[in-house]
Structures are given as C-alpha cells and as structure tokens.
Amino acid sequence: MKQTKPKMLIFSHICSPQYVTGAEKLLLFMIRELLPIYACTLVVPTEGVIAAHARKLGLPVIVQDIPLIVPLYLALPHMNEEIATKQQEPSWRDLVHLMNKEQPNVILANTCVHPLPAIAGKALGIPVVWSVMEAIRETPLTPASAALIEAHADFVLGISETALAPLRTPGMIPKTTLIPPSWHQAELRPEGWGQHRANRRRHLGIAEHERLVGYISSSIFEGKGLEHFMEMAVKTAAFHPKARYLIVGNPVDPPYFERCLDVARAAGVIERFRWLRFEEQVATVYPAMDILVVPSLMPEGFGMTALEGMAFGKAIVVYGSGGLAEIGRATGNDAYVVPTGDIEGLAAGVSALLDNEELLQAVGARNAREAHAAFGVAAYRERLRRFTDVLKQQAPRPPTVLKGSGPTIYLFDRGALRPFRTMEAFTAAGYRVDEVRTVPDAFIAVWPVGEPIGTAAAPARKRRRRRAGKGKRRRRGRRGVLKPRRGLRGGKARRGKAAPGGRKRRRRAS
CATH class of the missing domain: 3.40.50.2000 (Glycogen Phosphorylase B;)
Incomplete structure (x- = not known):
C-alpha cells in the first residue's frame, strides 16, 4: 500500500x-x-x-x-x-x-x-x-x-x-x-492504585496510618538534590513520628549517595528510610506515597516527576528550579514552591502538610484537577495540532546546485557532486547564482565527485598560444626581426642558401 x-x-x-x-x-x-x-x-x-x-x-x-x-x-x-x-x-x-x-x-x-x-x-x-x-x-x-x-x-x-x-x-x-509534556491517564491505571498502595506499603513495612514522603529520580546525582531531601527529612522527622521517607532512583555517584544516607545515620533516624531502585512502572510506586518532594538544584527543563505526582493526586513540595516553578504557577501550587536551596522552606512546606490531614488530602485532590486542566492530553493535542498545521506547509527543498567555502559550484546529481568547469557552463545549464545553496564543507566532503560539467575550453586556448609562439620563433631573422608572413612559403630553402652569405656579410660588417 x-x-x-x-x-x-x-x-x-x-x-x-x-x-x-x-x-x-x-x-x-x-x-x-x-x-x-x-x-x-x-x-x-x-x-x-x-x-x-x-x-x-x-x-x-x-x-x-x-x-x-x-x-x-x-x-x-x-x-x-x-x-x-x-x-x-x-x-x-x-x-x-x-x-x-x-x-x-x-x-x-x-x-x-x-x-x-x-x-x-x-x-x-x-x-x-x-x-x-x-x-x-x-x-x-x-x-x-x-x-x-x-x-x-x-x-x-x-x-x-x-x-x-x-x-x-x-x-x-x-x-x-x-508544548509542555502530558500523559495518558489510562496508562496510569487508576483502578489499581488502591491495590498498588497496599502492596508497596506492605513490602516496605509502612503502616497505613503512617505518612510516606517520597523522592524520585531515575538517576541520583548531586544536581537532583537528594542531600537536601535528607536534611529536610531529618528536620521533619523530629516533629512527626509517623513520617516515613522513600528514595526511588539509581545512584550514579555511589560516594555521594552514601554521603546522603549518612545524614540520616548521623541523626539516628535511618530506620525510617526506604530505598527502591528506579522502576519504569511508576504507577506501582506513586500510589504508596502521600507527599512528593522534588528538590532539584539545577534548572529543570520541565519537571515531569512533579507533574506525575500531581496526576496521581499527591501533594508536592518543590524547589522553584526552572520548569518546576512554571508547573507550580499553572496548578495553583505557589505556596509549595520554595526558593532553590532553601531547606528550611522545604521542611516547612512538608511539615504543614503532615500537620493537617485534611489539608493534605485537599491539596492532592486539587493537584489532580489542576494538572489535568493545564497539562492533560486534551490540552497537549490542541497545542500539537496547531503546530503540525504549520509544519505540514513546509516541504523539503533538496539541493540542486551548491557550494562550500570555495568557489566551485556543484550540481547535486544522484548522490554525487558534479563540478561546473566554468560560470559559462553553469549559466548554460539554466541556473542562476541566487539558486546556489552554501553548505558546510563537511557536507561537500561526504559525496563522491562526478563528471565535470562544461568543456575544458581554457586549456585548449593555451595550447594554441604555445603553438603560435613556436611559429614566431621560427620566423625570426638575423637580428631578431620578424619576417613577413608571406615569406614563410619555401622559407627553408631560401634560408638554407642565404645563410653562408649572411654569415660572411655579418663578419664584414664587424
């Protein structure tokens, strides 16, 4: 087809x-x-x-x-x-x-x-x-x-x-x-969230009355702020005995990861932490959480982890790093967006939610509604449709005549570059100078060079000039004066006879 x-x-x-x-x-x-x-x-x-x-x-x-x-x-x-x-x-x-x-x-x-x-x-x-x-x-x-x-x-x-x-x-x-990102809600399988929550919390040893504060990053390194999460956790753990903490991610810097765990060890609360390696099936992990913290120290291009947390109906507390601040504004979460690096602000936001169960549930439910309104798939598809309507109007313009940084102009012909020998050959082929596309020399270098276009007229003219020059040298007389062209006929015989007399006369003249 x-x-x-x-x-x-x-x-x-x-x-x-x-x-x-x-x-x-x-x-x-x-x-x-x-x-x-x-x-x-x-x-x-x-x-x-x-x-x-x-x-x-x-x-x-x-x-x-x-x-x-x-x-x-x-x-x-x-x-x-x-x-x-x-x-x-x-x-x-x-x-x-x-x-x-x-x-x-x-x-x-x-x-x-x-x-x-x-x-x-x-x-x-x-x-x-x-x-x-x-x-x-x-x-x-x-x-x-x-x-x-x-x-x-x-x-x-x-x-x-x-x-x-x-x-x-x-x-x-x-x-x-x-075009901000979105998600397919059906693939999050909301009908299974309750079971996933029960299974995960049982596996992690978390009781239902306890509140689980989570951190997720596919790759854990310093820019993702795990150390700040740990310091926040230690601060909140002192006032919230029912709080537990979950780390989800793959450490790409093991010494840094151990340093982060040392924060909890030094505070004597390491037993309240759990760790899972990152899982692609996040639908089985988010439901187990009650609060999601995203303490990124680098300007996030967007902050998909925070949006995913809201899609699962979770309260979030984030640093206002890059796109995370945009998500917060778009979903009415400004109160839970704190300045990047402000660990005290991070702890205050989490504590406010842990202190008030009703607030915790209300913020999670609001996040789900606002995330769908601002970033749901319907909004995404409308933005994408407007863009592709413009994109479809653009058609490829494959190169026909092109050049690199040098003066040679080429015809791009079936995967080979055919150089024009002269500008006369270029114009005789029906092309104009304004049609020539300048491309990187590295692009020119990848193609084989084909048969040149145009006749090699210049070398032919040079050969004729050389032949004419030889004729002139043959016609030079005794004192280097050119003899008339008409005297060339039969000239060899006459020069041969006159040469001895000529030499005698030159000696007499001397």
Whole structure:
C-alpha cells in the first residue's frame, strides 16, 4: 500500500538499556501523538527500552550511532571545534547518507546535545524540528549555542519557558513553540492504585496510618538534590513520628549517595528510610506515597516527576528550579514552591502538610484537577495540532546546485557532486547564482565527485598560444626581426642558401 502520510525521521539522543529516562519518555509520548499525522521512523544510537517500545507501536527503528555534542548544551568555547571534529568521522558520512536514502519530509532532533542530525538535515533541505527539553547552561557563550540552533532549525519545540528562554532571540521567536509534556491517564491505571498502595506499603513495612514522603529520580546525582531531601527529612522527622521517607532512583555517584544516607545515620533516624531502585512502572510506586518532594538544584527543563505526582493526586513540595516553578504557577501550587536551596522552606512546606490531614488530602485532590486542566492530553493535542498545521506547509527543498567555502559550484546529481568547469557552463545549464545553496564543507566532503560539467575550453586556448609562439620563433631573422608572413612559403630553402652569405656579410660588417 502506498504511504499517504508524510514521513518523519526522529533522532533520539540516547536509548537506555535498563529504563526510560525523562527525555526518552517525553519523546515517546510525542511520537505516539504524531502517529495519526506522520509516518514516523525512530533512529537510536543503540538497542534499548525506547527502541523496544517503538517497535511495539509498529514504528520502524534504525540503530545508528550518532555522536553527541555536549558542549553545545553546556555552552562551552570548543563546541564548534567538537562539531567539526565529529564531521570528519565516518559516522557523519553515514548520517548524511542515511537521510538521503530515507528521504523524509521532516526530521526531528531531540535535545540540545544532538545537533548533527539538524545540521545534516538543513544541508539536505529537509525541514528541521529541534525539540529542546533542557535549558542551555548560562555562560558567556550561551548566545553562541542559541545562534547555532537558530542556524539549523526551522522550528524549535520547547517543553517549558525555561527551556526556551535562552532561545528567545529576535531571530528565533518566530521559530519557537511551547508544548509542555502530558500523559495518558489510562496508562496510569487508576483502578489499581488502591491495590498498588497496599502492596508497596506492605513490602516496605509502612503502616497505613503512617505518612510516606517520597523522592524520585531515575538517576541520583548531586544536581537532583537528594542531600537536601535528607536534611529536610531529618528536620521533619523530629516533629512527626509517623513520617516515613522513600528514595526511588539509581545512584550514579555511589560516594555521594552514601554521603546522603549518612545524614540520616548521623541523626539516628535511618530506620525510617526506604530505598527502591528506579522502576519504569511508576504507577506501582506513586500510589504508596502521600507527599512528593522534588528538590532539584539545577534548572529543570520541565519537571515531569512533579507533574506525575500531581496526576496521581499527591501533594508536592518543590524547589522553584526552572520548569518546576512554571508547573507550580499553572496548578495553583505557589505556596509549595520554595526558593532553590532553601531547606528550611522545604521542611516547612512538608511539615504543614503532615500537620493537617485534611489539608493534605485537599491539596492532592486539587493537584489532580489542576494538572489535568493545564497539562492533560486534551490540552497537549490542541497545542500539537496547531503546530503540525504549520509544519505540514513546509516541504523539503533538496539541493540542486551548491557550494562550500570555495568557489566551485556543484550540481547535486544522484548522490554525487558534479563540478561546473566554468560560470559559462553553469549559466548554460539554466541556473542562476541566487539558486546556489552554501553548505558546510563537511557536507561537500561526504559525496563522491562526478563528471565535470562544461568543456575544458581554457586549456585548449593555451595550447594554441604555445603553438603560435613556436611559429614566431621560427620566423625570426638575423637580428631578431620578424619576417613577413608571406615569406614563410619555401622559407627553408631560401634560408638554407642565404645563410653562408649572411654569415660572411655579418663578419664584414664587424
């Protein structure tokens, strides 16, 4: 059957083998919502969980390793040099050839660390959508990172104003669209929450009358604020004997994780803590909690953990880091958003909820309602529809005539570059100078060079001039004076006879 939907090639920057990270989860959600509109193909660097999920949805999956450029996200001085270095590697050639083979109508590059698909797509004239899920680090070179994204993206999707803020330059404003994340409520299986709560709490040794304060992060490292959670917990534990604390996540820095546990050990309350490694099936974990704390110390691109907690009807207390503050404002949770790093404020928010059971239940119920209103799937689909209505108007513009930084102009002909020998050959082929597309030299380098276009007229003229020069030398007389052309006929015989007399006369003249 002939494909009727336009084709979208989607590039995931990672494919975790054990679990789905936040960025992968958001990308997979977007893909599912795009499927009614686009025929999507997912490109991943390795096999992993998101690739398996994509195949279950019926998506073609291509495994091809594409280098990441982390200095672009960190706004470091060597970002351009690292891009240039990666463009000298075989993976760059393979990426360009993959796009040329697949012939997508649009490509989507995910996260700020994944610029190579956008650069290659732009050179091939394919509309580029760049999905930004994190805020570029603030350094003196942040504008340079933003300029690189502006140069290679036709559209930029941001999951929060925090993520889009570094890109809100005059040239980028028309390209940027805010589409916050969402979720499919049915997949949270609300009908099973009661059973999940009972099972988890029994497994953890938590009684129903006790209040469980939770912390969740797929990867636990210092920026996720576990140490602040521990210090908050110690403060609240002293006044709330029924409070228990749950840590969910995979420690990627074991010494840091142990240092965090030492906070509870030193206070003599370690027995009130539980730890679970991160589980993809969060629907079995959130129901066991009563309060969710998100003490992130880094500007979160959005803060999906907090939104998930609200979707499960939980009260939340968060640091106002990046997108977390936006979620708080949108859902009426300003009272439970405290300044980043304010451990006392974190403890005060949790204590207020532990002190008042009625308030705790009311805040959880309100969070569920407000989260659905602001970020539910209906709101997401409407935002996505408005964006795709604009995107569908953009068609690929494959390069026909192009050049790099040098003067040579090429015709892009069936996977090869055919150089025009002269500008006369270029114009004789029916092209105009304003049609020439300038592309990176690294793009020029990946294609074989085909048969040149035009005749080699200049070398032929040079040979005629050399032959004419030899004739002139033959016609020179005794004193280097050119003889008349008409004297050339039969000239060898006459010169041969006159030569001896000539030499005698020259001697007499001397």
